[in-house]
Amino acid sequence: TALMASATLHADKPGATIDRRIFSQFAEHLGYGIYGGLWVGPGSKIPNTRGYRNDVVAALKALAVPLVRWPGGCFADEYHWREGIGPRNQRPTKINTHWGGVTEPNSFGTHEFMDFAELIGAEAYVSGNVGNGTPAEMAEWVEYMTAPAGTLADERAKNGRKQPWKLPYVGIGNELWGCGGNMRAEYAADVTRRYATFVKSPRGTKILKIASGANSRDYDWTDVMMRVAGKSIDGVGLHYYTHPTRGKVKGSATDFTETDYARTLVSTMVMEELLAKHGAIMDKYDPEKRVNLAVDEWGIWTDVEPGTNPGFLYQQNSMRDAIIAALNINLFARHADRVRMTNIAQMINVLQAMILTKDDKMVLTPTYHVFEMYKPFQDATFLPLDLKSPWYNKDQWTVPAVSAAAARSKAGQVYISLTNTDPNRSATVTAKLEGVQAASVDGRILTAPDIQSHNDFGSPDVVRPVAFGGATVSPDGLSVTLPPHSVVVLALH
Ligand code: AHR
Numbered sequence: 001t002a003l004m005a006s007a008t009l010h011a012d013k014p015g016a017t018i019d020r021r022i023f024s025q026f027a028e029h030l031g032y033g034i035y036g037g038l039w040v041g042p043g044s045k046i047p048n049t050r051g052y053r054n055d056v057v058a059a060l061k062a063l064a065v066p067l068v069r070w071p072g073g074c075f076a077d078e079y080h081w082r083e084g085i086g087p088r089n090q091r092p093t094k095i096n097t098h099w100g101g102v103t104e105p106n107s108f109g110t111h112e113f114m115d116f117a118e119l120i121g122a123e124a125y126v127s128g129n130v131g132n133g134t135p136a137e138m139a140e141w142v143e144y145m146t147a148p149a150g151t152l153a154d155e156r157a158k159n160g161r162k163q164p165w166k167l168p169y170v171g172i173g174n175e176l177w178g179c180g181g182n183m184r185a186e187y188a189a190d191v192t193r194r195y196a197t198f199v200k201s202p203r204g205t206k207i208l209k210i211a212s213g214a215n216s217r218d219y220d221w222t223d224v225m226m227r228v229a230g231k232s233i234d235g236v237g238l239h240y241y242t243h244p245t246r247g248k249v250k251g252s253a254t255d256f257t258e259t260d261y262a263r264t265l266v267s268t269m270v271m272e273e274l275l276a277k278h279g280a281i282m283d284k285y286d287p288e289k290r291v292n293l294a295v296d297e298w299g300i301w302t303d304v305e306p307g308t309n310p311g312f313l314y315q316q317n318s319m320r321d322a323i324i325a326a327l328n329i330n331l332f333a334r335h336a337d338r339v340r341m342t343n344i345a346q347m348i349n350v351l352q353a354m355i356l357t358k359d360d361k362m363v364l365t366p367t368y369h370v371f372e373m374y375k376p377f378q379d380a381t382f383l384p385l386d387l388k389s390p391w392y393n394k395d396q397w398t399v400p401a402v403s404a405a406a407a408r409s410k411a412g413q414v415y416i417s418l419t420n421t422d423p424n425r426s427a428t429v430t431a432k433l434e435g436v437q438a439a440s441v442d443g444r445i446l447t448a449p450d451i452q453s454h455n456d457f458g459s460p461d462v463v464r465p466v467a468f469g470g471a472t473v474s475p476d477g478l479s480v481t482l483p484p485h486s487v488v489v490l491a492l493h
Contacts, residue, residue: 012435077131084109
Protein backbone atom coordinates (compact mmCIF):
# COMPACT_ATOMS: atom_id res chain seq x y z
CA THR A 1 0.00 0.00 0.00
CA ALA A 2 1.13 3.50 -0.78
CA LEU A 3 2.16 5.89 1.95
CA MET A 4 -0.04 8.97 2.22
CA ALA A 5 1.25 12.48 2.88
CA SER A 6 -0.64 15.75 2.95
CA ALA A 7 0.67 19.25 2.43
CA THR A 8 -0.23 22.89 1.99
CA LEU A 9 1.81 25.11 -0.26
CA HIS A 10 1.83 28.72 0.91
CA ALA A 11 2.73 30.56 -2.27
CA ASP A 12 1.09 33.56 -0.61
CA LYS A 13 3.78 33.61 2.12
CA PRO A 14 7.08 33.89 0.25
CA GLY A 15 10.29 33.55 2.25
CA ALA A 16 13.96 34.26 1.57
CA THR A 17 15.75 34.01 -1.74
CA ILE A 18 17.34 30.61 -2.20
CA ASP A 19 20.81 31.86 -3.07
CA ARG A 20 22.11 30.07 -6.14
CA ARG A 21 25.37 29.58 -4.24
CA ILE A 22 23.59 26.91 -2.18
CA PHE A 23 24.34 24.76 -5.23
CA SER A 24 28.08 25.45 -5.21
CA GLN A 25 30.93 22.99 -5.57
CA PHE A 26 34.25 22.21 -3.94
CA ALA A 27 37.38 21.17 -5.86
CA GLU A 28 40.50 20.26 -3.91
CA HIS A 29 43.94 19.08 -4.94
CA LEU A 30 43.01 15.57 -3.93
CA GLY A 31 43.16 12.35 -5.93
CA TYR A 32 41.75 12.85 -9.40
CA GLY A 33 39.67 15.86 -8.41
CA ILE A 34 41.80 18.33 -10.34
CA TYR A 35 44.45 16.37 -12.19
CA GLY A 36 42.82 13.96 -14.62
CA GLY A 37 39.31 14.97 -13.62
CA LEU A 38 39.31 18.57 -14.68
CA TRP A 39 42.79 19.40 -15.88
CA VAL A 40 44.65 17.20 -18.35
CA GLY A 41 46.96 19.89 -19.70
CA PRO A 42 47.02 21.33 -23.20
CA GLY A 43 49.22 18.50 -24.52
CA SER A 44 46.79 15.74 -23.57
CA LYS A 45 45.16 13.37 -26.08
CA ILE A 46 41.93 13.85 -24.14
CA PRO A 47 39.97 16.59 -25.93
CA ASN A 48 40.56 19.79 -24.02
CA THR A 49 40.41 23.57 -24.13
CA ARG A 50 43.67 25.10 -22.91
CA GLY A 51 44.09 22.02 -20.70
CA TYR A 52 40.55 21.69 -19.32
CA ARG A 53 38.62 18.56 -20.32
CA ASN A 54 35.94 19.49 -22.85
CA ASP A 55 33.49 16.84 -21.65
CA VAL A 56 33.75 17.96 -18.03
CA VAL A 57 33.55 21.66 -18.87
CA ALA A 58 30.41 21.09 -20.95
CA ALA A 59 28.79 19.06 -18.16
CA LEU A 60 29.60 21.74 -15.56
CA LYS A 61 28.29 24.50 -17.80
CA ALA A 62 25.03 22.58 -18.20
CA LEU A 63 24.81 22.41 -14.41
CA ALA A 64 25.06 26.21 -14.06
CA VAL A 65 27.64 25.85 -11.27
CA PRO A 66 27.37 29.12 -9.33
CA LEU A 67 30.68 29.01 -7.46
CA VAL A 68 33.68 26.76 -6.88
CA ARG A 69 35.75 26.54 -3.69
CA TRP A 70 39.47 25.83 -4.18
CA PRO A 71 42.29 24.70 -3.53
CA GLY A 72 41.17 22.90 -0.33
CA GLY A 73 40.24 21.57 2.12
CA CYS A 74 43.22 20.47 4.13
CA PHE A 75 45.39 21.18 1.09
CA ALA A 76 44.70 24.91 1.43
CA ASP A 77 46.57 25.35 4.71
CA GLU A 78 49.78 24.02 3.20
CA TYR A 79 49.41 25.67 -0.18
CA HIS A 80 51.85 28.35 -1.24
CA TRP A 81 50.37 30.19 -4.17
CA ARG A 82 53.72 31.32 -5.59
CA GLU A 83 54.52 27.67 -6.37
CA GLY A 84 51.59 27.62 -8.77
CA ILE A 85 52.29 30.61 -11.03
CA GLY A 86 54.71 31.23 -13.89
CA PRO A 87 55.77 28.84 -16.65
CA ARG A 88 54.32 25.44 -15.85
CA ASN A 89 57.49 23.51 -16.56
CA GLN A 90 59.39 25.63 -14.05
CA ARG A 91 57.03 25.30 -11.13
CA PRO A 92 58.31 23.44 -8.07
CA THR A 93 56.79 20.08 -7.25
CA LYS A 94 56.16 18.55 -3.87
CA ILE A 95 54.41 15.74 -2.05
CA ASN A 96 50.74 16.15 -1.29
CA THR A 97 51.11 15.06 2.31
CA HIS A 98 47.39 14.99 3.05
CA TRP A 99 46.15 13.10 0.08
CA GLY A 100 47.80 9.94 -1.13
CA GLY A 101 51.41 11.03 -0.77
CA VAL A 102 51.59 11.69 -4.50
CA THR A 103 53.55 14.41 -6.27
CA GLU A 104 51.76 17.73 -6.61
CA PRO A 105 53.00 19.13 -9.93
CA ASN A 106 51.59 22.62 -9.32
CA SER A 107 50.64 22.77 -12.99
CA PHE A 108 47.14 23.76 -11.89
CA GLY A 109 47.56 27.02 -10.00
CA THR A 110 45.95 30.40 -9.63
CA HIS A 111 45.70 31.21 -13.33
CA GLU A 112 44.41 27.77 -14.19
CA PHE A 113 41.75 27.92 -11.47
CA MET A 114 40.57 31.46 -12.03
CA ASP A 115 40.40 30.94 -15.80
CA PHE A 116 38.50 27.71 -15.25
CA ALA A 117 35.94 29.45 -13.06
CA GLU A 118 35.44 32.04 -15.79
CA LEU A 119 35.20 29.33 -18.43
CA ILE A 120 32.28 27.62 -16.70
CA GLY A 121 30.71 30.90 -15.59
CA ALA A 122 31.21 30.28 -11.86
CA GLU A 123 32.40 32.57 -9.09
CA ALA A 124 35.62 31.83 -7.26
CA TYR A 125 35.94 31.08 -3.55
CA VAL A 126 39.64 30.79 -2.74
CA SER A 127 40.74 29.44 0.63
CA GLY A 128 43.89 31.11 1.91
CA ASN A 129 46.66 29.46 3.87
CA VAL A 130 46.33 30.26 7.57
CA GLY A 131 47.85 27.00 8.82
CA ASN A 132 51.45 27.42 7.71
CA GLY A 133 51.26 30.64 5.74
CA THR A 134 51.57 34.22 6.88
CA PRO A 135 49.07 37.09 6.74
CA ALA A 136 51.40 38.70 4.20
CA GLU A 137 51.29 35.65 1.95
CA MET A 138 47.51 35.64 1.98
CA ALA A 139 47.28 39.39 1.46
CA GLU A 140 49.69 39.25 -1.48
CA TRP A 141 47.80 36.39 -3.09
CA VAL A 142 44.59 38.39 -2.93
CA GLU A 143 46.42 41.42 -4.30
CA TYR A 144 47.91 39.32 -7.12
CA MET A 145 44.44 38.15 -8.14
CA THR A 146 42.55 41.41 -7.79
CA ALA A 147 44.80 44.49 -7.94
CA PRO A 148 44.27 46.80 -10.91
CA ALA A 149 47.85 48.12 -10.73
CA GLY A 150 51.15 47.65 -8.92
CA THR A 151 54.00 45.21 -8.94
CA LEU A 152 51.85 42.15 -8.30
CA ALA A 153 49.37 43.21 -10.99
CA ASP A 154 52.32 43.56 -13.38
CA GLU A 155 53.53 40.10 -12.47
CA ARG A 156 50.04 38.74 -13.10
CA ALA A 157 50.00 40.43 -16.50
CA LYS A 158 53.42 39.00 -17.32
CA ASN A 159 51.99 35.57 -16.49
CA GLY A 160 49.19 36.08 -18.98
CA ARG A 161 46.38 37.92 -17.24
CA LYS A 162 46.18 41.68 -17.45
CA GLN A 163 42.66 42.24 -16.11
CA PRO A 164 42.16 41.59 -12.40
CA TRP A 165 39.96 38.61 -11.69
CA LYS A 166 36.76 38.88 -9.73
CA LEU A 167 37.26 37.31 -6.32
CA PRO A 168 33.99 37.52 -4.40
CA TYR A 169 34.95 35.10 -1.58
CA VAL A 170 38.08 34.31 0.39
CA GLY A 171 38.27 31.58 3.01
CA ILE A 172 40.32 32.39 6.10
CA GLY A 173 41.87 28.94 6.30
CA ASN A 174 40.11 25.59 6.51
CA GLU A 175 39.28 23.38 9.47
CA LEU A 176 41.49 25.41 11.78
CA TRP A 177 40.39 23.04 14.56
CA GLY A 178 42.10 20.18 12.70
CA CYS A 179 44.30 19.95 9.62
CA GLY A 180 44.39 23.78 9.41
CA GLY A 181 46.48 24.04 12.58
CA ASN A 182 44.76 22.23 15.47
CA MET A 183 43.73 25.54 17.02
CA ARG A 184 41.38 26.11 19.88
CA ALA A 185 38.29 28.15 19.00
CA GLU A 186 39.50 31.25 20.87
CA TYR A 187 42.87 31.21 19.18
CA ALA A 188 41.33 30.50 15.75
CA ALA A 189 38.94 33.42 16.17
CA ASP A 190 41.81 35.79 16.97
CA VAL A 191 43.84 34.47 14.06
CA THR A 192 40.81 34.94 11.81
CA ARG A 193 40.56 38.59 12.85
CA ARG A 194 44.24 39.07 12.14
CA TYR A 195 44.31 37.44 8.68
CA ALA A 196 40.99 39.01 7.65
CA THR A 197 42.43 42.44 8.42
CA PHE A 198 44.88 42.17 5.54
CA VAL A 199 42.49 40.84 2.90
CA LYS A 200 41.84 44.12 1.11
CA SER A 201 39.09 44.65 -1.45
CA PRO A 202 40.22 46.85 -4.34
CA ARG A 203 38.15 50.01 -4.79
CA GLY A 204 34.68 49.27 -6.14
CA THR A 205 34.80 45.58 -5.19
CA LYS A 206 33.87 43.63 -2.10
CA ILE A 207 35.66 40.46 -1.10
CA LEU A 208 33.58 38.53 1.40
CA LYS A 209 35.53 36.67 4.07
CA ILE A 210 34.46 33.25 5.26
CA ALA A 211 35.81 32.02 8.58
CA SER A 212 36.73 28.39 9.04
CA GLY A 213 33.66 26.89 10.66
CA ALA A 214 32.69 24.19 13.06
CA ASN A 215 32.98 20.49 12.63
CA SER A 216 29.48 19.05 12.90
CA ARG A 217 28.07 19.55 16.43
CA ASP A 218 30.88 21.76 17.73
CA TYR A 219 28.48 24.56 18.70
CA ASP A 220 31.07 26.19 20.93
CA TRP A 221 33.21 26.87 17.85
CA THR A 222 30.45 28.87 16.15
CA ASP A 223 29.70 30.71 19.37
CA VAL A 224 33.32 31.75 19.91
CA MET A 225 33.92 32.59 16.25
CA MET A 226 30.81 34.78 16.13
CA ARG A 227 31.47 36.46 19.46
CA VAL A 228 35.17 37.14 18.87
CA ALA A 229 35.43 37.50 15.09
CA GLY A 230 31.83 38.06 13.96
CA LYS A 231 32.45 41.67 12.99
CA SER A 232 35.54 40.80 10.91
CA ILE A 233 33.86 38.22 8.69
CA ASP A 234 30.94 37.85 6.26
CA GLY A 235 30.41 34.15 6.68
CA VAL A 236 31.28 31.27 8.93
CA GLY A 237 31.67 27.77 7.60
CA LEU A 238 30.24 24.46 8.74
CA HIS A 239 31.49 21.03 7.74
CA TYR A 240 29.34 17.97 8.08
CA TYR A 241 29.65 14.65 6.31
CA THR A 242 27.05 11.90 6.08
CA HIS A 243 28.61 8.65 7.28
CA PRO A 244 26.93 5.32 6.62
CA THR A 245 28.58 3.97 9.76
CA ARG A 246 30.88 5.41 12.37
CA GLY A 247 34.43 4.23 12.79
CA LYS A 248 37.19 2.95 10.56
CA VAL A 249 35.03 1.12 8.07
CA LYS A 250 32.72 3.69 6.58
CA GLY A 251 30.80 1.31 4.38
CA SER A 252 30.68 0.79 0.66
CA ALA A 253 29.24 3.36 -1.76
CA THR A 254 27.25 0.75 -3.64
CA ASP A 255 27.29 -2.50 -1.69
CA PHE A 256 25.00 -1.73 1.25
CA THR A 257 21.91 -3.17 2.88
CA GLU A 258 18.57 -1.46 3.41
CA THR A 259 19.50 -1.08 7.08
CA ASP A 260 22.71 0.68 6.04
CA TYR A 261 20.63 2.90 3.76
CA ALA A 262 18.19 3.93 6.47
CA ARG A 263 21.01 4.52 8.90
CA THR A 264 22.79 6.70 6.34
CA LEU A 265 19.70 8.84 5.85
CA VAL A 266 19.47 9.32 9.61
CA SER A 267 23.07 10.56 9.50
CA THR A 268 22.13 12.96 6.69
CA MET A 269 19.18 14.35 8.62
CA VAL A 270 21.54 15.50 11.40
CA MET A 271 21.98 18.49 9.08
CA GLU A 272 18.52 19.67 10.21
CA GLU A 273 19.71 19.98 13.80
CA LEU A 274 23.01 21.56 12.74
CA LEU A 275 21.39 24.29 10.67
CA ALA A 276 18.90 25.09 13.42
CA LYS A 277 21.42 25.16 16.28
CA HIS A 278 24.36 26.84 14.55
CA GLY A 279 21.83 29.29 13.10
CA ALA A 280 20.37 30.04 16.53
CA ILE A 281 23.86 30.78 17.89
CA MET A 282 24.51 33.13 14.99
CA ASP A 283 21.16 34.84 15.64
CA LYS A 284 22.41 35.80 19.12
CA TYR A 285 25.29 37.81 17.69
CA ASP A 286 23.85 38.72 14.31
CA PRO A 287 20.05 39.00 14.43
CA GLU A 288 20.05 40.80 11.07
CA LYS A 289 21.56 37.69 9.49
CA ARG A 290 24.36 39.61 7.82
CA VAL A 291 26.79 36.74 8.33
CA ASN A 292 26.31 33.76 6.05
CA LEU A 293 26.32 30.21 7.43
CA ALA A 294 28.33 28.64 4.62
CA VAL A 295 28.14 24.85 4.68
CA ASP A 296 31.33 24.71 2.68
CA GLU A 297 31.79 20.94 2.93
CA TRP A 298 29.00 18.39 2.95
CA GLY A 299 28.10 15.08 1.34
CA ILE A 300 28.39 11.35 1.93
CA TRP A 301 31.80 9.90 2.79
CA THR A 302 32.08 6.16 2.16
CA ASP A 303 34.97 3.74 1.80
CA VAL A 304 36.94 4.19 -1.40
CA GLU A 305 36.28 1.88 -4.32
CA PRO A 306 38.16 -1.40 -3.82
CA GLY A 307 41.68 -1.29 -5.20
CA THR A 308 41.94 2.50 -5.36
CA ASN A 309 44.34 4.70 -3.41
CA PRO A 310 42.77 5.21 0.05
CA GLY A 311 44.12 8.78 0.05
CA PHE A 312 42.22 9.65 -3.12
CA LEU A 313 38.71 9.34 -1.62
CA TYR A 314 37.34 7.98 -4.88
CA GLN A 315 33.85 6.56 -4.34
CA GLN A 316 30.92 5.57 -6.53
CA ASN A 317 27.64 7.42 -6.36
CA SER A 318 24.29 5.66 -6.22
CA MET A 319 20.59 6.41 -6.07
CA ARG A 320 21.20 6.71 -2.31
CA ASP A 321 23.47 9.68 -3.03
CA ALA A 322 20.72 11.32 -5.06
CA ILE A 323 18.32 11.03 -2.13
CA ILE A 324 20.97 12.42 0.23
CA ALA A 325 21.61 15.38 -2.07
CA ALA A 326 17.90 16.19 -2.29
CA LEU A 327 17.36 15.90 1.49
CA ASN A 328 20.24 18.29 2.14
CA ILE A 329 19.18 20.79 -0.50
CA ASN A 330 15.65 20.85 0.91
CA LEU A 331 17.08 21.62 4.34
CA PHE A 332 19.33 24.36 2.96
CA ALA A 333 16.35 25.91 1.15
CA ARG A 334 14.41 25.98 4.41
CA HIS A 335 17.27 27.89 6.03
CA ALA A 336 17.91 30.15 3.05
CA ASP A 337 17.69 33.25 5.21
CA ARG A 338 20.95 32.21 6.90
CA VAL A 339 22.52 29.61 4.61
CA ARG A 340 23.61 31.44 1.49
CA MET A 341 26.34 29.15 0.26
CA THR A 342 27.06 25.44 0.43
CA ASN A 343 29.76 23.43 -1.30
CA ILE A 344 29.23 19.74 -1.85
CA ALA A 345 32.39 17.69 -1.43
CA GLN A 346 33.56 17.32 -4.06
CA MET A 347 33.05 18.22 -7.70
CA ILE A 348 34.90 15.46 -9.61
CA ASN A 349 36.18 11.99 -8.63
CA VAL A 350 36.25 12.74 -4.89
CA LEU A 351 33.64 11.80 -2.24
CA GLN A 352 30.06 12.65 -3.35
CA ALA A 353 31.04 13.76 -6.83
CA MET A 354 29.02 15.23 -9.66
CA ILE A 355 31.27 13.65 -12.23
CA LEU A 356 33.49 10.57 -12.43
CA THR A 357 36.20 10.24 -15.05
CA LYS A 358 38.41 7.40 -16.23
CA ASP A 359 40.95 8.24 -18.92
CA ASP A 360 38.90 9.85 -21.68
CA LYS A 361 35.54 8.65 -20.33
CA MET A 362 33.14 10.58 -18.16
CA VAL A 363 30.07 9.60 -16.15
CA LEU A 364 27.46 11.91 -14.66
CA THR A 365 26.42 10.69 -11.24
CA PRO A 366 22.92 10.59 -9.71
CA THR A 367 24.04 13.55 -7.59
CA TYR A 368 24.79 15.52 -10.76
CA HIS A 369 21.28 14.87 -11.97
CA VAL A 370 19.74 16.12 -8.73
CA PHE A 371 21.70 19.36 -8.98
CA GLU A 372 20.65 19.70 -12.60
CA MET A 373 16.97 19.10 -11.77
CA TYR A 374 17.12 21.73 -9.02
CA LYS A 375 18.44 24.44 -11.35
CA PRO A 376 15.12 26.34 -11.26
CA PHE A 377 15.62 26.77 -7.50
CA GLN A 378 18.73 28.89 -8.03
CA ASP A 379 17.92 32.42 -6.83
CA ALA A 380 14.22 31.54 -6.61
CA THR A 381 12.05 32.66 -3.70
CA PHE A 382 11.42 30.06 -1.02
CA LEU A 383 7.76 29.13 -0.57
CA PRO A 384 6.74 27.39 2.67
CA LEU A 385 5.26 23.95 2.22
CA ASP A 386 3.69 22.49 5.35
CA LEU A 387 4.10 18.78 4.97
CA LYS A 388 2.72 16.00 7.11
CA SER A 389 4.79 13.03 6.14
CA PRO A 390 4.58 9.45 7.30
CA TRP A 391 7.83 7.87 8.46
CA TYR A 392 10.10 5.48 6.68
CA ASN A 393 11.94 3.17 9.00
CA LYS A 394 14.13 0.13 8.88
CA ASP A 395 15.13 -1.44 12.17
CA GLN A 396 15.73 1.47 14.57
CA TRP A 397 16.50 3.96 11.79
CA THR A 398 13.67 6.38 11.06
CA VAL A 399 13.37 9.39 8.75
CA PRO A 400 10.42 11.19 7.14
CA ALA A 401 9.32 9.31 4.03
CA VAL A 402 8.68 12.49 2.09
CA SER A 403 10.87 15.58 1.95
CA ALA A 404 9.94 18.65 -0.05
CA ALA A 405 10.89 22.18 -1.06
CA ALA A 406 9.04 24.78 -3.09
CA ALA A 407 10.03 28.03 -4.72
CA ARG A 408 8.91 30.69 -7.16
CA SER A 409 11.43 31.48 -9.88
CA LYS A 410 12.24 35.01 -10.96
CA ALA A 411 10.04 34.41 -14.02
CA GLY A 412 7.12 33.66 -11.67
CA GLN A 413 6.96 29.90 -12.14
CA VAL A 414 6.28 27.76 -9.08
CA TYR A 415 8.45 24.66 -8.61
CA ILE A 416 8.00 21.87 -6.10
CA SER A 417 10.54 19.18 -5.39
CA LEU A 418 9.48 16.00 -3.64
CA THR A 419 11.62 13.09 -2.49
CA ASN A 420 10.37 9.70 -1.39
CA THR A 421 13.01 8.06 0.79
CA ASP A 422 11.13 4.78 1.22
CA PRO A 423 12.75 2.15 -1.00
CA ASN A 424 9.76 -0.17 -0.92
CA ARG A 425 6.59 1.86 -1.00
CA SER A 426 5.32 4.62 -3.23
CA ALA A 427 4.07 7.77 -1.52
CA THR A 428 1.04 9.79 -2.55
CA VAL A 429 1.19 13.46 -1.66
CA THR A 430 -1.94 15.59 -1.83
CA ALA A 431 -1.30 19.30 -1.50
CA LYS A 432 -3.52 22.33 -1.17
CA LEU A 433 -2.24 25.22 -3.22
CA GLU A 434 -2.60 28.62 -1.60
CA GLY A 435 -1.68 31.74 -3.47
CA VAL A 436 -1.11 30.09 -6.82
CA GLN A 437 -3.42 29.08 -9.63
CA ALA A 438 -2.38 25.97 -11.53
CA ALA A 439 -4.01 24.59 -14.65
CA SER A 440 -1.46 21.89 -15.26
CA VAL A 441 1.71 20.36 -13.90
CA ASP A 442 4.69 18.63 -15.41
CA GLY A 443 8.11 17.64 -14.25
CA ARG A 444 10.92 15.14 -14.18
CA ILE A 445 11.79 12.19 -12.00
CA LEU A 446 15.05 10.59 -10.97
CA THR A 447 14.74 7.02 -9.82
CA ALA A 448 16.32 3.64 -10.51
CA PRO A 449 15.65 -0.05 -10.05
CA ASP A 450 17.43 -0.10 -6.68
CA ILE A 451 18.83 2.26 -4.06
CA GLN A 452 22.24 0.81 -4.97
CA SER A 453 21.82 1.56 -8.69
CA HIS A 454 24.56 3.74 -10.10
CA ASN A 455 26.10 4.90 -13.33
CA ASP A 456 29.38 3.44 -14.47
CA PHE A 457 31.65 3.83 -17.47
CA GLY A 458 30.05 0.91 -19.30
CA SER A 459 26.53 1.85 -18.21
CA PRO A 460 26.34 5.64 -17.81
CA ASP A 461 22.54 6.05 -17.97
CA VAL A 462 21.16 3.65 -15.35
CA VAL A 463 20.13 6.60 -13.16
CA ARG A 464 19.00 9.61 -15.14
CA PRO A 465 16.04 11.97 -15.07
CA VAL A 466 13.05 11.33 -17.31
CA ALA A 467 9.68 13.02 -17.83
CA PHE A 468 7.26 12.42 -14.97
CA GLY A 469 3.55 11.83 -15.47
CA GLY A 470 2.54 11.02 -11.90
CA ALA A 471 1.22 14.45 -10.89
CA THR A 472 -2.15 16.07 -11.55
CA VAL A 473 -3.79 19.33 -10.53
CA SER A 474 -7.48 19.92 -9.92
CA PRO A 475 -9.46 22.66 -8.16
CA ASP A 476 -8.69 20.75 -4.93
CA GLY A 477 -4.95 21.04 -5.42
CA LEU A 478 -2.06 18.86 -6.41
CA SER A 479 -1.83 15.10 -6.25
CA VAL A 480 1.45 13.29 -6.83
CA THR A 481 2.41 9.66 -6.53
CA LEU A 482 6.11 9.25 -5.94
CA PRO A 483 7.60 5.84 -6.74
CA PRO A 484 9.91 4.30 -4.12
CA HIS A 485 13.29 6.02 -3.73
CA SER A 486 12.68 8.85 -6.14
CA VAL A 487 13.35 12.55 -6.53
CA VAL A 488 10.79 14.57 -8.48
CA VAL A 489 10.85 18.23 -9.50
CA LEU A 490 7.52 19.64 -10.68
CA ALA A 491 6.60 22.90 -12.41
CA LEU A 492 3.10 24.31 -12.01
CA HIS A 493 1.58 26.04 -15.02
O1 AHR B 1 36.83 16.96 1.56
C1 AHR B 1 37.88 16.21 2.08
C2 AHR B 1 38.46 16.81 3.35
O2 AHR B 1 37.50 16.78 4.37
C3 AHR B 1 38.85 18.25 3.30
O3 AHR B 1 40.13 18.44 2.77
C4 AHR B 1 38.81 18.68 4.72
O4 AHR B 1 38.52 20.04 4.88
C5 AHR B 1 37.78 17.77 5.33
O5 AHR B 1 38.24 17.18 6.47
